[in-house]
Amino acid sequence: MNQHRDALARIRQWLGDIQPEAAIVLGSGLGGLAATVEQPQRIGYADIPGFPIPKVAGHGGDLVAGQLEGHPVLLQSGRFHLYEGHPPDTVALPVRVFAELGIRNLVLTNAAGGVRPGFRPPALMLIADHINLMWRNPITGPVIEGETRFPDMSEPYDRGLRELAREVALGESLLLEEGVYAALLGPSYETPAEIRMLQRLGADAVGMSTVPEVIVARARGMRVLGVSTITNLAAGISPTALSHEEVLAAGRQVARDLERLVRGIVRRLY
Numbered sequence: 337m338n339q340h341r342d343a344l345a346r347i348r349q350w351l352g353d354i355q356p357e358a359a360i361v362l363g364s365g366l367g368g369l370a371a372t373v374e375q376p377q378r379i380g381y382a383d384i385p386g387f388p389i390p391k392v393a394g395h396g397g398d399l400v401a402g403q404l405e406g407h408p409v410l411l412q413s414g415r416f417h418l419y420e421g422h423p424p425d426t427v428a429l430p431v432r433v434f435a436e437l438g439i440r441n442l443v444l445t446n447a448a449g450g451v452r453p454g455f456r457p458p459a460l461m462l463i464a465d466h467i468n469l470m471w472r473n474p475i476t477g478p479v480i481e482g483e484t485r486f487p488d489m490s491e492p493y494d495r496g497l498r499e500l501a502r503e504v505a506l507g508e509s510l511l512l513e514e515g516v517y518a519a520l521l522g523p524s525y526e527t528p529a530e531i532r533m534l535q536r537l538g539a540d541a542v543g544m545s546t547v548p549e550v551i552v553a554r555a556r557g558m559r560v561l562g563v564s565t566i567t568n569l570a571a572g573i574s575p576t577a578l579s580h581e582e583v584l585a586a587g588r589q590v591a592r593d594l595e596r597l598v599r600g601i602v603r604r605l606y
C-alpha cells in the first residue's frame with residue numbers, strides 16, 4: 337500500500353540537502369529540457385526501488401535534480417503509462433514521492449493529438465481541464481496517508497499557475513492554446529469515430545497520460561500545471577496515418593518553445 341516508502345528513502349538519500357521547489361514531468365520527445373538544467377545530478381530508475389525501466393522509444397528513465405533559472409527543481413525524464421500494463425499505483429508513484437519530498441508545484445507535460453479542428457501542430461496547449469476516459473483511478477483502494485478520500489476536482493489545474501503560464505507566453509511571444517485534455521488508456525490511437533465522440537464531449541486534445549498523476553497530486557493538495565504539445569491532428573482530422581515517430585519528431589520541434597515556457601514559469605514561481 338505504501339510502496340512509495342522505499343523509493344522515497346532512496347531518493348532522499350540521493351538528494352541529500354537539496355530541496356526541489358518544483359517537479360517537472362517530461363512527456364514523449366520532450367526530454368531535452370533535462371539536458372539544459374545547471375548543476376545536474378542524475379539517478380537512473382534502475383537505482384530506485386519500485387521504478388520500472390521505461391521501454392517506449394523516446395521516453396528516458398531517470399530523475400534529474402538541478403537548477404533551472406536559479407531554482408532547485410526535480411525533473412522526471414520518462415513516465416509510466418497505464419498502457420504499458422503498469423498498475424495505477426506505479427503510474428502515480430513518482431508524484432507520491434514528490435509530494436513526500438515537500439514539493440508543492442507539479443508541472444506535467446505530454447504529447448497529445450489535436451481534437452479541436454483549428455489546431456496547427458506542432459503547438460503548445462495549456463491544459464484547462466480534463467476528461468478521464470481511462471476508466472482507472474490511482475487512488476482507489478485504502479486511503480494512503482497524506483491523501484484525501486474524495487479530492488475536489490473542480491479546479492484540477494491551478495488557476496494561478498495557468499495565469500502565470502499565459503503571462504509568460506505573452507512575454508515570450510509564444511502561441512499558447514488552451515483547452516480540455518481527454519485521457520484514454522491507449523496504446524492504439526483513436527478511430528475517427530472516437531475523435532468525433534471526443535469533440536462532442538468537449539475535448540480539445542487527446543492523450544494517454546497525465547490524468548492519473550493529476551488525481552494523486554490533487555489528493556495531496558499539490559498545485560498542478562499541465563502543458564500538452566499538440567504533435568499531430570487526431571485521427572480523421574489528420575489527412576495521414578498517425579505514427580509514434582511523427583509524435584516524437586513534432587515534440588522535438590516544439591521542445592524549445594516548451595523549454596522557454598517552463599523556464600519563464602519557474603523563474604516567476606517564487
Ligand code: HPA
Pocket residue numbers: 447448449450525526542543544567568569570571578583
Ligand atoms: N492520440 C493519443 N495520444 C497521442 C496522440 C494522439 O493523436 N498524439 C500524441 N499522443
